[in-house]
Amino acid sequence: MKFPTYLLLLLLFISATALAQTSIATRAIHNNAQAIPAPAELVPESLTNGELFYAIFVTSGLHDAESDSPQTYNNFVNSVADSSSVKATNHPDIEWKALVATKQANQTHAVFNLAPNRPIYNLQGEKVADNAEQLLSGRLFSKIKYTETGSHAASPLLVWTGLMANGEQAENFVLGNKQAALGSYVFQGNGVRHFKIQDSYFAYRFYAVSPLLINKEN
Incomplete structure (x- = not known):
């Protein structure tokens, strides 16, 4: 028994549409699966269920900028x-990254590789x-002035970055050099x-960025 041509075309159209929708849904699930469910303490009140975002804080602790390895600073911001458990920054599934450029690597853009267009x-x-x-080259809506406890950071006001004002690495002043570039959370x-250049043996703060997080209310 032969099907009319218009029925065959209709079946092909329905199959193609279903496949496309499945592909879109699969990609969405895959992308969200890469995000870590955020503890309630880290979720901004303005976000709805399912929204993706990053969190950032300035460390209360201080460290020098003599190492050329980004991992040195990643280890520090995680410690x-x-x-602190106040803002759940100690959640075991969250590995924080330092927002730095070093002689070994510029880690700043890599921190956001998963979703560079998320808030x-x-x-x-x-x-x-x-x-x-x-974050890396424009004017911010709000200051990065709160520490891992959610409290306002005190003095010193300086933060090691290794960056120029435009967010690019500061050439001869990345972390791991005798002198390095600093910003300020104020x-x-x-x-x-980028606020000034300072001898790298001084201890100052660091910016710490979360992995991609998802607000899962249920």
């Missing part, structure tokens, strides 16, 4: 995060930036990334 919030739930580009413009 600081693990010291970044400080630990009081204030939006800092719409995306990585704004700024919302270029100064947040």
Whole structure:
């Protein structure tokens, strides 16, 4: 028995549409699966269920900038995060990354490789930036002034970055050199990334960024 041509075409259209929808749904599930469910303490009140975001804080602890390895600074910001449960920065599934450029690697953009166009919030739930580009080269909506406990950071005001004002690595002043570039959490413009050059043996703060997080209310 032969099917009319128009029926065959209709069946082909329905099959193709279903396949496309399945593909889209699979990609969405795959992307969300890469995000870590955020503990309630880290979720900004403005976010709805299923929204993706990053969290950022400035460390209460201090460290020098003499190492050229990003992992040195990753280890440091995680040790600081693990010291507090107030904002759940010590959650075992969350591995924080230092926002730094070193002689070995510029880690800044790599921190946001998973989702560069997702918003970044400080630990009081204030939006800092719409995306990585704004964080690394634009003017911020809010300051990165809260520590792992959610409290306002005190003096010193300086933060090791190894960056220029435009978010690019500071050439001869990345971390691991005799002198390195610092920003300051008191700024919302270029100064947040680059404020001055300082001998790298001094101990100052660091910015710590979470992995991609998802607000899962249930």
